[in-house]
Amino acid sequence: MIKLAKERRTQKRKQISLPVFYAYINEYQHVYDDGTTFDISDSGICFYTHTPLLNGLSIQVIISDLWDEPKSGSVRWCSMKNFNFYKIGVLLH
Numbered sequence: 001m002i003k004l005a006k007e008r009r010t011q012k013r014k015q016i017s018l019p020v021f022y023a024y025i026n027e028y029q030h031v032y033d034d035g036t037t038f039d040i041s042d043s044g045i046c047f048y049t050h051t052p053l054l055n056g057l058s059i060q061v062i063i064s065d066l067w068d069e070p071k072s073g074s075v076r077w078c079s080m081k082n083f084n085f086y087k088i089g090v091l092l093h
Contacts, residue, residue: 013040015038018037018065022060034049045063050085053086057075
């Protein structure tokens with residue numbers, strides 16, 4: 001597979017819009033939230049949500065329309081698209 005100069009992905013992502021739920025632990029509690037997928041591959045997922053997530057944060061991702069069980073991942077990047085609207089990139093483990 002040929003990658004563009006700035007492209008670091010090794011797998012092609014499929015653009016898809018589905019509900020996504022995610023969970024993580026912060027300093028004080030378990031946090032549960034949701035969003036909408038933008039694209040997905042076997043090794044990663046990109047989704048929109050209203051909450052910014054820190055790079056390196058370990059999360060559990062649930063897409064019940066695709067998977068039978070949650071997948072573990074870590075946030076690779078977070079980009080603010082609008083006020084209270086973020087695009088999140090997650091590397092799945």
